[in-house]
Amino acid sequence: MIEVIKTKSYEKEAAFVNIKGAIYNPINYQQQSFTLKCRVDTGFDGGILVPYEFYSDIQIIGIQPLIRQWTLADGEKKTVYICAAYIHSIDSYEFGAPGKPVKFVIPIGNKEIKLIGMNLLKYFITTFNGQNKNFSVIIA
Numbered sequence: 001m002i003e004v005i006k007t008k009s010y011e012k013e014a015a016f017v018n019i020k021g022a023i024y025n026p027i028n029y030q031q032q033s034f035t036l037k038c039r040v041d042t043g044f045d046g047g048i049l050v051p052y053e054f055y056s057d058i059q060i061i062g063i064q065p066l067i068r069q070w071t072l073a074d075g076e077k078k079t080v081y082i083c084a085a086y087i088h089s090i091d092s093y094e095f096g097a098p099g100k101p102v103k104f105v106i107p108i109g110n111k112e113i114k115l116i117g118m119n120l121l122k123y124f125i126t127t128f129n130g131q132n133k134n135f136s137v138i139i140a
């Protein structure tokens with residue numbers, strides 16, 4: 001069965017979706033919920049990239065994130081924190097429990113950017129229509 005989750009026009013030449021989910025600590029079972037408006041970025045191979053302010057959220061629930069060097073699409077290398085998260089919904093579409101697992105990436109120094117990338121988009125068919133300036137996210 002194919003179900004269209006979202007068909008939407010671009011905003012400022014970019015595709016955005018609203019997501020809800022939770023950062024999860026598998027050791028103590030605590031979680032920290034989040035709601036974000038994220039740009040859809042097929043050049044980002046992580047799941048969700050969020051501002052550095054989210055680092056305090058992972059500290060609250062006792063997560064010791066991985067620290068890695070991440071290469072951005074333009075070749076720039078950034079030091080990032082990585083932990084596990086689950087996506088519960090994209091816009092009005094809700095996933096069954098526990099949600100879709102993704103990499104939650106927090107670059108040191110990132111102040112604004114919120115992206116969803118291929119680690120989340122791999123669960124869907126995402127089509128972009130540049131001429132009509134819209135996109136669709138489809139569950140197949």
